[in-house]
Amino acid sequence: MGRYIGGRVVSMIITFLIIASLTFFLMKLLPGTPFNNQEKLTDTQIVQLNEKYGLNDPVAVQYFNYMKNLFVGDLGVSFQQDGREVSTIIGERIGASAYLGFQSIVLGTIIGLFLGIIAALRHNSFLDYGTMVIAVLGISIPNFVIAGLMQYWLGVKWGLLPVAYWDGFAYTIMPTIAIASIVVATIARFMRTEMLEVLGQDYITTAKAKGLSSTAVVIRHTIRNASIPIITIMGPLVVALMTGTLVIEQIFVIPGLGEKFVNSIMTNDFPIIMGTTLFYSLLFIVVILLVDVMYGIIDPRIRLAGGKD
Template sequence: MRKYIFQRIWTSLLTLFVVITLTFFMMRAIPGGPFTGEKGIPPHILAKIMERYRLSDPLYVQYGRYLWNVLRFDLGPSYRYEGMTVNEIIRGSFPVSLMVGSLALALALAVGIPAGIVSALRRGRWQDRSAMVLATLGITIPNFVIATTLVYLFAYRWGWVTVGFWEGLPTAVLPALTLAGYPMAFISRLTRSSMLEVIQQDYIRTAYSKGLRERTVVYIHALRNAIIPVITYLGPLAAGILTGSFVVEQVFGVPGLGTFFVTSISNRDYTTIMGVTIFYSALLVFLNLVVDICLGFVDPRIKLH
C-alpha cells in the first residue's frame, strides 16, 4: 500500500508539472497580453505596467519564477482584479462552489444509486422503464436548458426563489439540482448495468437458495461489488462538480470558482487562468488517488501495486 501511494504521489506531481508547463506556455503563445485590450493607455504607461508585473522579462525567467512561486503555494497577483491575488480569489470563491457541488454530489448519489438498484431488480417493469427514461433525459438535456427551465418555473413563474443574488444555502438549491442532473442519470445507469451483471453471478444464486431475504442479498452481497464502477467514476465527477459548472454559475449568478475562471479567460488574466487550472488539476489528481485507495478497501481482490 505504501509503495503504491508513493508511486501515485510521484505520478501526480509529474502530472501537475506537465499541466503547469503546458498552461504557462499556451497562455504566452496567445497573441497580445492582459493589458493590450485596454484603450487609451499610452505606450510608456503600458511599459510601466508590464515592468511592474515583470512581464517584460525573458520567457524562461518568467517560467522559472512561476514554478518557484507555485512550489511556495503562491499563484501570483491577478492582473485584472486590482489588489487581489489568485490565492485570495480561490479562497473566496471555492467555498461557494464547494457548497453547491457538495449538495449536487449528495443528491446525485442519494437518488442515482437507489434508482439504479430498483431498476435492475425490477428489470423490464414500469419501475425500470420509468427510471431509464428519466436517466436518458438527464444525460441528453444540456445543463443550460435545465438551468433556464428551473429559473423560469421556480423564480419567474411561481416566485418561490430569487436568482441572480447569492444568499447562501437557500440560493444553492437550484444550481445544485441543475448540476446533479447529468451525474444522477449516469450513476443510475451505471449502477443498473453493474447490478444486473452482479445478480447473475453464482454466489448471488447461492445466497438466494439459502433462503436469505432479498434486502440482505442486495445490500450485503451484491451492492459491494456493483458499486465499484460508481466509486471509480466519483473521482473526476467530484472534481468537476466541486469546482463548479461555468454555465450553471453564470445562469444563477453564483460567485463561485467557475465564474472567475470564465471572466479571467475573457480578460486574459494569465495568472488567474493558470492558478484555477492548477487548482482544478490538483483536486482531480487528489480525488482520483483517494478513489483508488478506497477501491482497495471496498474490494480486497483489487491489488494496489
C-alpha cells in the first residue's frame, strides 16, 4: 500500500506541473492585458507596471520565472489589489467555500445514501417512487433556481432565514441546501441502483441461507458492496460542487474563492487566475487519490492488485 501511494504521489506531481504549464500558456492567450482597461492609468504608468511585473519579457522567460517561483511556493502578487500575496487572498477566501462545500457534501451524502438504501429495500413501493421523484427533481432543477425559490419563500415571504450574506450558521443553511440537492439526487439514484444490483447477487442468497436476519444481510453484505461504485462518483461530484459553488456564492453573496476566481478572469489578474486554478487542480488530484485509496480499503480485490508489497 505504501509503495502504491508513493507511485501515485509522483504521478500527481507530474500532472500538477502539466496543468500549471498549460494554464500559464492558455492564460497568455486571453485577450487584453491586466492594465489596459483602467482609464485612470497613463501610458507611462502602464509601461512602468508592465515592466515591474515582468510582462515585457518573452513568454518563455515569464514561464520560467513563474515555475521557478512555484517550486518555492511563491504564487506571486495580485495585479489588482496593491500587490497583495495570492496565497494570502486564497487563504482568506477559502474558508467560506470549504465550509460550505464540506457541509453540503456531508449532508448530501448522508441523506442520499439513506434515501437510496430505503428506496432499494422498499423496491417498487410508494417510498421508492417518492425517492426517485425527489432525485429526478434534484438533478433536473438547477441549484440556482432552488436557491432563488428559497430566498423568496424562506427568506423574504416567511422571514425564517437570512436572504444572503455570510455571518454565522443561519446564513449557511440555504446555500448548503441548494448545493446539497445535487449530491442527494445523484447519490440516492446511484445507491438505489447499486443496492438493487447487489441484493440480486448470489452471495446475498448465501447470507440469507445462513439464517442471518435481514438487517444483518443488508448491513454486512449489501451496503459495503453497493458503496464501492459510489466512491467512484464521489470524486467528480466533489469537483462539480467546487465549480457549482461559483454561482451559489454569487447568489448568496458569500465571500468565497469562486467569486474571486470569476473576477480575476474578468480583469486579467494573471497571478490570481494561476493561483486559484492550481489550487482547484491540486484539490482535484488529491480527491482522486483519496477515492482510489478508499477503493482499496473497501474492496480487497483492488487493494491486493495495486499494492504488491
